[in-house]
Amino acid sequence: MKSLRYTLKLCVPVMASYIFVGLAYGMMMNKAGYSPLWTFFSSTFIYAGSMQIVLISLLAAGTPLYTIAIMTLFINARHIFYGIGFVEEFKKIGGWRYPLMALTMTDETYSVLCSAQYPEGMDRHKIMLYVQVFCYLLWILASTSGALLGEVLRFNMEGIEFTATAFFVTVVVSQWQTAESHLPAITGLLSAVLFFFLFGADKFILPALSVSVVVLIIHKDRIMIKREALENV
Amino acid sequence: MSETIYTAAAIGIAAIMTYLVRGLPYMMFGGKKGLPTIVLYLGSVLPPAIMIILVVYCLRSIELSVSPYGLPEIISVALVAILQFWRKNLFLSIFMGTACYMILIRTVFA
Numbered sequence A: 001m002k003s004l005r006y007t008l009k010l011c012v013p014v015m016a017s018y019i020f021v022g023l024a025y026g027m028m029m030n031k032a033g034y035s036p037l038w039t040f041f042s043s044t045f046i047y048a049g050s051m052q053i054v055l056i057s058l059l060a061a062g063t064p065l066y067t068i069a070i071m072t073l074f075i076n077a078r079h080i081f082y083g084i085g086f087v088e089e090f091k092k093i094g095g096w097r098y099p100l101m102a103l104t105m106t107d108e109t110y111s112v113l114c115s116a117q118y119p120e121g122m123d124r125h126k127i128m129l130y131v132q133v134f135c136y137l138l139w140i141l142a143s144t145s146g147a148l149l150g151e152v153l154r155f156n157m158e159g160i161e162f163t164a165t166a167f168f169v170t171v172v173v174s175q176w177q178t179a180e181s182h183l184p185a186i187t188g189l190l191s192a193v194l195f196f197f198l199f200g201a202d203k204f205i206l207p208a209l210s211v212s213v214v215v216l217i218i219h220k221d222r223i224m225i226k227r228e229a230l231e232n233v
Numbered sequence B: 001m002s003e004t005i006y007t008a009a010a011i012g013i014a015a016i017m018t019y020l021v022r023g024l025p026y027m028m029f030g031g032k033k034g035l036p037t038i039v040l041y042l043g044s045v046l047p048p049a050i051m052i053i054l055v056v057y058c059l060r061s062i063e064l065s066v067s068p069y070g071l072p073e074i075i076s077v078a079l080v081a082i083l084q085f086w087r088k089n090l091f092l093s094i095f096m097g098t099a100c101y102m103i104l105i106r107t108v109f110a
Helices: A002-031 A036-045 A049-060 A065-075 A078-084 A087-093 A097-103 A107-115 A124-152 A162-178 A183-199 A205-218 A220-232 B003-030 B037-058 B071-087 B090-106
Strands: none
Touching (some): A002 A036, A036 A049, A036 A124, A049 B003, A065 B037, A078 B037, A087 A124, A087 B003, A162 A183, A162 B037, A162 B090, A183 A205, A183 B037, A205 A220, A205 B037
16 A cells, blocks of 8 residues: 555656546547547557557558558657666566566656655565556556547547647657757758658658668767767766 | 458557567567667667657648648647747646647637
8 A cells, every 4th residue: 555655656747648648649539530449459559659649640541551560660669778777677576567567668657767766665666566557557547538538528629639749849849958969859850851842741751760760870979979978077 | 451450450560569669678688688789879869850750740731832831830839849948847838739729720720
């Protein structure tokens, strides 16, 4: 009971974003014509907000499955990074909890687990497990509620899809404020705009992502040097 | 392919790919071997590039040459960015930006 209360306290900072983005995602799915059951499946099996939001428009456009596969890899590539810090810790937990905790790591739970202090006498592994499971269930609950709410709301929801754009803009701004180098963001923007005008609205995203990867690999040394210089300050 | 099978397959594939990236470090480290430096590097620098591409992707259907020249989107995106820079409150930025957009397309740009 004590660990559960402590988990809730740890999760407070991310709860608002989970509930709000989850509700908005459910409403967007509803407006796109998908039943609440699809929202439930998507949140339960994918459990990655950005990808789920992008998937709405990919589905609407009838995007080929291989493109969906590649885009998921790109959009969720950052998760590779999150896992690294917790391999040793989670391995000690073992059993069925180990894969569960590895597969329910998100941007939000990563930030919670990284910053968490574990008081004496509390089982830290238990709290970590609770954080992962609590956030997972909250996301499923919030998004499914949003989808159900969309069914009953009589209000004209036209324009609610802008929530997705707004969400990504906030992520871009926060990353910009904390980034050591702005080169990755600028590379992404320039390649997106370039291929948008070259190939058009429906075909620009994969070339833009691929070229960004190549450009960032070429400039690896420059970005790394800048990072080291900052770390030495 | 029926609509239902396509949707289920798409969700399934997105799920499997997500498990793959989430599970990768655990699988690689399981054998006591580290991840290649290049993977670590890309994991840290790709997110800002991808997120800005996703913003362009979200805005892809606006027509800059036809009235209202994408103005509802441009104004609302600017509002979200300014609020996020200034207040750093995710809820406030998204809520105000979406409200602004919904009001603009119903009134000024209706």
